[in-house]
Amino acid sequence: EAGVVQSPRYKIIEKKQPVAFWCNPISGHNTLYWYRQNLGQGPELLIRYENEEAVDDSQLPKDRFSAERLKGVDSTLKIQPAELGDSAVYLCASSLDRGVRPYTFGSGTRLTVV
């Protein structure tokens, strides 16, 4: 089966520009997560979806970040406008549900804001 697919793999943008990341989770996985990983750090949760509902977005900087998961499958994460401090790897993961399940991660999108 295909894993979690993310695109693009790399993105370089100028500050104040918008950027969007896309994630296709494993088929049948109800729960989807967006994490941000700064260099040399562990992933930090931005938002968690149960099907199409965002059930935990407390760590999402809502002034510039937005996310959606239409029809409870694919998800997009957007930043507008981007700031220099947003440079990081954005990881998408999915799991069957929020129970005792391991997460499957995508390869991530490495964002560089210049």
Add this chain to the structure above:
Amino acid sequence: SQQGEEDPQALSIQEGENATMNCSYKTSINNLQWYRQNSGRGLVHLILIRSNEREKHSGRLRVTLDTSKKSSSLLITASRAADTASYFCATDAKQAGTALIFGKGTTLSVSS
């Protein structure tokens, strides 16, 4: 916020040696998981240990959990160059409605 703290931050060993990484966390958990991340890639799940378990094995991996000390350790026996990666512990907190919280990771380098 990051609940887990791995120790050491970096570890360099020779092939064939054992590697031990430690993780400490702060709150009560349902389970603790270990993940590996190769450079430039996503995280891969290695092993999960539930709060009522004390030790678990998977191939060359051995994980222990001490809930009284809020700590876990990951032992990789007979390390190979291919084990070179970053290793993260992640906690599934008992607090309802939380996702996995990851530590800062241990970077393991295995030289041949």
